[in-house]
Amino acid sequence: MAVRACGFIVFRRLSNNIEYLLLQTSYGENHWTPPKGHVDPGEDDLATALRETKEEAGLGQEDLRVIEEFQQELHYEVRGKPKEVLYWLAELRDPGAAVTLSEEHQDFRWAPLEEACTLAQYKDLQDTLKAAHTHLVAARRQ
Template structure:
């Protein structure tokens, strides 16, 4: 007996192909890796290449400028004793007080003062300096007000200045002050204006003491 195997029809074949085509492909779990370029090796010779000549010259110039701007080291301390006076006068009607100030070469208003010469007392220096710097010769030293301290540099020297200050009255109200060549000005001020324009705070404090003494007549 001969058995025959039935063959699938064409429609069945098409169904099988369609099923196979409809199946989704299985994705690989291995991700695509990006290709990376190998890092370039650092050339040690280039890493320590000296700077260009222009850069070296620029740094040298900056160093020279820094050295020039640097203040010289203080090699000596110098003490300078000086003396001066707060000079005042009464107005013609004797109702107001005026104070004499001089203006130095840097436009700073201050009082007449100067160095104490060898053999001079501080009081004698005050009289002499007022005569030289203000041209006032008819004056009277009434009392000592106090002393103030300044310090400044003179190249490689530190100068410590001590100024003795006296209360001085101008006896001749008509006497006109005359300034020296190095001054920018000389002027009588009202007491309040003098306090407002005076350059140095320590002198201002002594001016307030002077004003109180004059008002109270306690010379």
Template sequence: MLQKVALEQSVGAVIKYKYDNTESAQFLLLKNRRGFWGFPQGHKEKGETELQTLVREVREETGISDLDIQSHIGKIMYSFFKGDGMRSEKEVSFYFAITSTRQVRISEEHADFTWVTLKDAFGLLDHAKLKQILDKGHKKGLY
């Protein structure tokens, strides 16, 4: 018998600090409670558009409400096992956004945050699919 797999939809953001020309661009990474670095992202709630989810999740996870959404980067899919042992598929749609604030107030979901250069972001990101999203946005000329 085939096990039904639930598809979870999430929306995430690659956020760049809007800088002047004297410093290199910096990107926001969040460290989750398991010790992995990634981007702000979260579940799409019933009735929300992707952009509404993006704005809400970024505000909840980082305290940042000054967000200038630039472009859709792409989607990733992965599967994982929930706490109850059920397999779940997750689709995360990523957008590129700019903020003019470096002040971050992380939620209880996260252990730490950092602003890093693009090169350092590739070094810190733990999951290959997150590196692919970062690379895809870079190749599209977004940053």
């Protein structure tokens, strides 16, 4: 059975720019990823995403505007075991809100789409960031 994790593609708007939050892990290859984590027994997916974002970035439900109509599910393997990750989009209500990292991460960066994709490295995460950006740009035009 696949390990399930949930998180948010957190973004903020600064004037006409959209920036995405990526956290650098303090373990393994120190890869960059949006806040996410494993679903606890009995916990629903959205509650997991909220809990993990609070734990990993210090941003709680009061800091975020969740865009529930955007969901992206990724499937990949970690050390030979299947993993699925479900992401929603969430806008930071106050673009100046402070990010507070947990011990799981050593750095964070707010990055425009192109830089975020470079940091993300993995194609499926890059595709998710691009899909999120397309969704936001389309929503802005309506």
